[in-house]
Amino acid sequence: MNPQLDPVAIDADEARTRLPGLTVIDVRTPGEYAAGHLPEALNIPLDQFDRALPALRRLPGELLVVCASGARSQNACRVLAGHGIRALTLTGGTQGWAGRGHELRRPAPGSRGAWAMERQVRLTAGTIVLAGLALGFLHPAWQLLSAGIAGGLVFSALTNTCGMAALLSKLPFNRPRPADLEATLAALAERGRPAVT
Structure with missing residues (x-):
């Protein structure tokens, strides 16, 4: 394997201390994201990554990519590295984050998220x-x-x-609504703009 494409991993505790300076991208399906995600994480499902590459390329600071356990985020980091974008991956993903007792953001009580x-x-x-x-x-x-x-x-x-996961990700409750992805891309574009002084 090409060492330049190997993602740099950080653990949940280090990520938590560095969180204010990181742009967090969650590559899980929208249903998984709604079930609980890192604070300030933006959802760009892995199969929609190509659309986000221009906005991700312009981001200042460091990029942290997360998923449920770390496998999909490693794949996303390799895709990013192939396009000249350096990113970190979260060891253990959101499961590891929650396992260390760190907060996951969830929708309002009573709303139902999809299964992981x-x-x-x-x-x-x-x-x-x-x-x-x-x-x-x-x-x-x-x-x-x-x-x-x-x-x-x-x-x-x-x-x-996982071919089955790839097929299941195509189901309606696992797909992003176009408006959600557009809002995420707009938020990334805003973060990528230079500050006016």
Whole structure:
């Protein structure tokens, strides 16, 4: 692996002390972001990153990229490095942040956020495996469905990618509304403007 593309990781405690000087970008789906995010974090889902590159390039100061556990933010940092943008990643992601007792911002009480992507994947994979096993009583060929999901999970673990998560991220509750992404890009553009003295 190219060492120049390896993201620089900081832990939750260091990130918390440096938070006022960082621009925080959360690359999870909008539903995951709504379920709890770092203070002042802006949501740019990983699959929308290309649209944000010009605004991210103009930002002053340091950029901290976060996700649920750190895998997607590392991928985002590699994309940024490939475009000449240096960024930090949060070790352990928002899970590690919350695990250290640091505050996560959430929507108003009573509003319901979507499940974390990892939880959505577990539910979907488990449901398909159970369906394949149950349908296997009707015809043994249905058990291949369960075997296919098992193989996909092993491949996912070995490559640190997840095709099922990529598919689930396309569902409506995991997609950003155009207005939300435009507001985020406008906020980034505002931060990237030089201060008038």
